[in-house]
Amino acid sequence: MTARKRRMILVFGILAGVSVAGALALTAFRQNVTFFFDPSQVAAGQVLAGERFRLGGMVTKGSVQRAPGSLEVHFVVTDFKHDIPVTYTGVLPDLFREGQGVIAHGRMQGSTFVADEVLAKHDEKYMPPAVARSLKQRPAATTGSAGM
């Protein structure tokens, strides 16, 4: 084998490896991306049936309910135009509070969003940008708007 031939093999090997990696990464990407929707988009039917997505908005004041002693909690996420009821079983994050921004991961089951993960942001001044933007039509509501 000449040096030139060996180098060609090396180059083609690398190219093949890189393209395989790229193709696999793209596939993984397409299958594993979750989209963000606000309650209005959900109400407008933009979510595919059974699709896993992130629901973001404000936790409606007075909507958090749970059976005493149960891990299962019910609350309503709103963008002040539409409301989506959410159920979640597990430990809620520290900053989960009524009247604060929240992002939940999960799926729609009927008209209820069943969350498997609930995120609230760490800084009280901080509002997830996606939530802040979808709430912009009602400026009075963005009490926790971002910025120092």
Place this chain on the structure above:
Amino acid sequence: MLPELGHFALILALLLAGLQAFFGIAGPATGRERWCAVVVPAVAGQFVMIGTAVACLIASFIANDFSVTYIAENSNSALPLFYRITAMWGAHEGSLLLWIFLLSCWTVAVAISASRLPPRFAARVLGVLGLVSFGFLLFTLATSNPFLRLEPPAADGRDLNPILQDPALAIHPPILYTGYVGFAVAFAFACAAMLEGHLDQMWARWTRPWTTAAWAFLTIGISLGSWWAYYELGWGGYWFWDPVENASFMPWLVGTALIHSLAVTEKRGLFRSWTLLLAILAFSLSLLGTFLVRSGVLVSVHSFAADPTRGIFILAFLIIMIGGALTLYAWRAPLLKSSAGFDLGARESFLLFNNILLVIAAATVFGGTLAPLISDSLKLGTLSVGAPYFNPTFMLSMLPLLALLSVGIHASWKRGRLSDKRRVLLLTLVAAGIAAVILVYVVYSHAKVLSPVGAALGIWIILSSLIEPIDRLRRRIALPRGMLGMTLAHIGLGIFVISLTTVESFTVERDAALARGERAVVGNYEFRFDGVRNIEGPNYGGVEGTIVVTRHGKPTSTLYPQKRQYWVQRSVTTEAAIEMHHGSNLFVALGEQLGAGKWSIRFQVRPLVNFIWLGALIMAIGGAVAASDRRYRALAEAASVRAAPAPADATPAAPAGEAAR
């Protein structure tokens, strides 16, 4: 008074950085020796000014001067002294000042050792560092001045964000930034070489210790952050593929590629332009990291500030620095091409694959991190990319990397022969396979598909790294620091891989609702909840739960998870209780009161999770040991005697096992 003094010192530092940049770059270009002579005094003066600014800010924090906006927003008179000091980098403005201060420290270190470099080259390196410093000082003064006064002064401060009131997070930013900023040195060396139009093996020898040291700091910084996230955020995870975590991880991946590619450039004079490109990339990703964290464009658990003007400034700075460096690269890199060849099975090939795989890994992380941003700005919808994407794509490039590592460290330079190591290598592979099967199926008794593979690869790396040092010890040949460092770092990686595998495969977790006296069984452990009591700290109140843990009926330990309410910001934090037992971490985080006397509690049993950070720490120690190798200093001294770059003489074909790091 102090804040004004600090502000003034910063302005002077900006001017000195400008001088340093101008004379450092223009002096050598026009061949004016006297211009070059200005550079080192400018570095010293800048260091004094920035040091003064930092001291003024810290002193104002200690004195509780709430007439300063930044202090009023990030401190409080009830805050303990230690956190009043670390609050200096608790938010955006101060952490930028810290960034600049650390850059100045690195620059001074380079200037001290620069007496061993050719003067023109040294001036260029310091000039480029001055340019970086100038940009950041301008940014700080224009958009993020920490010394601005508040009118009227606040009666008391709004307190440091409670989740930052923690020892690990107090020291996390300085160490992480030391790593980030350290890549500026590699970047400056690369730019200086391109300006010079000359790059040889001496250049690689000068650049290597700086790059390795920066890499070691970055390693420790990232692991500290991950450790903090594990015990403080209350979720019990150690890595979330969060944009800000990724932002620090991408420079690490490229930096790892860089220290390996520098090895080839030093030993064989190859991969020259590739090394330059990696040096530019590593620093660009550090800058991008700063941009991602500080502009607030990404939804992140860490994004504290969101201010578009800052983001735009950093973006412009990023484009000027990186664009400038890449233009220089396009112009000058063809001059620096290397021509020697090597066999397919030679060590150069293995290091080439190492580089390709690490860069692919960095690229997949980059894509996943920026995709939400791009999709958002192109109005394609708001999306998020998480572990389901990152885990498989990352593993895809890491598995071959780990497999090739064990073989690659025994390949000889230039020629594709494994010499006499082939049998020992095969033996270690078999041993690793058996050990992995025992670990996975006997100790933990159930497994996913990849568990034995991951465990075997990790064990193989450790065994195979030990072959050469043991061989040398037996034959009583000295073990140079470079090689010792490489061995340590690879063993650290092996430990990291093994523990990552066991944690990912065998973690048991459960959220439970428990009343006083009730029990939850998680894995082999039984947790009994003995109720909560009220507690009070210096600036917070809260409750503390008591959890008694037993294993097979025998008492193991008692855990006290806390839920704290900080008075000033009224925010709640979870202080998880963590204890190691038989190598597994028992993790208990108190949730909330559910009514009916019950509390929600999160339990996790994570086997070997502490060894993830231990592995990373060993990697960093290996880096530090390698960077301290005597040959860097000795050769630098020899070079100064010759007062000119050494000719690119052919290094004698190094024996297998010569330091690759």
